[in-house]
Amino acid sequence: MTRALALDPFPLADAEQVVSRARRGDQAAIEALYRAFEAPVYNVARRICRSVEDAEDVSQETFLEVARSIRKFRGDGSLWGWIRAIAASKSLMRLRRNRYRETEELHENVTPRRHEDGLLRMDLEAALERLPDVSRAVVWLHDVEGYTHAEIGEMMGKTTSFSKSQLARAHERLRRWLGEEVAV
């Protein structure tokens, strides 16, 4: 179980009714689902995928899957949690398809920005963007979306330990890139 979101952070008015209509193939209901969850789905996809185009494709695929599989949604959990799991899975599938290479040199070779305090740093957004794809996905899914390492490992077809080590490596990089290392 994910740690986050016992309550839906993106509530949908008359959710039960909308879901029920969507199950019967009512297009207006599917559009209502799309309108309610379009932005958060895109955000998850964009945070995991590297490009706007990929994120748009993933969003599209997510809602097609939602429409196809809404009958399988039992309603015993959060609707957003269910849709988000589809979005996360599609995003990871997109990463695998694109086979982005975990090129250490490429990602280490970043241009930091000079901040007001005079130190060379990247901002968090840029640092996140420059993480290797798998690391970035793990950081986002674990630290922001609240998935457990076991869940992430399962989604990625990897082990729990893999997810843990990716998260640790990602934080080491973020710490270094953001100039957050504590002086010894």
Added chain:
Amino acid sequence: MTHLTMDQLLELRDGLTEPGGAAAGAHLAQCPHCQAELERLHQRVAQLKALPSLKPPRDRWPVVRSRLVKARHRRFAWGGVGGLALAASIALVILLRPAPLTSPAAAPDAQAELEAAMLESRLLEQALTQYAPDRRVTDGYTARVAAELEDRISALDQELQVIQMTPAPEGDRALLQLWQQRVGLMDALVNVHLTRASNVGL
């Protein structure tokens, strides 16, 4: 002094109990450096959570709606029983039709060509069914091209249903042309899916 690793800091943050967790906790309690690192970690994650939501650059509902309609249409047109049955029934009616009375010399060749086109169409359809494009993730461009081809095939199937009622030889010539067009479209459709698949290394 050896400080805590990032793995250990994350374990402590998440409250997980790994082997050596108690020793790590004891170290943390008396090490200002590691306490500061843990605090930085908390702050970094809080900042990650506070990042602004990225908004989709454009409304994609029209595309999603169009693909849903196409998918529904596909299910009716030739998904599973419906489509294949339609194509098969057209083929069966054609094969059972009485032989044309005119142009007897040309008839065997035309009939053979027709049967060859129908067979090729069926084989391509089987190849596509085995590939199961509906179960695969397809990019927007491929989906659009595939949907256009499917629409044309569907329209062509309707023409085939009408043309089979037309008497020979005009009907036979038109029939052969339509089946050959169907083979061309089916071939293009298979290629669209398979080419895309090979491009992404699937």
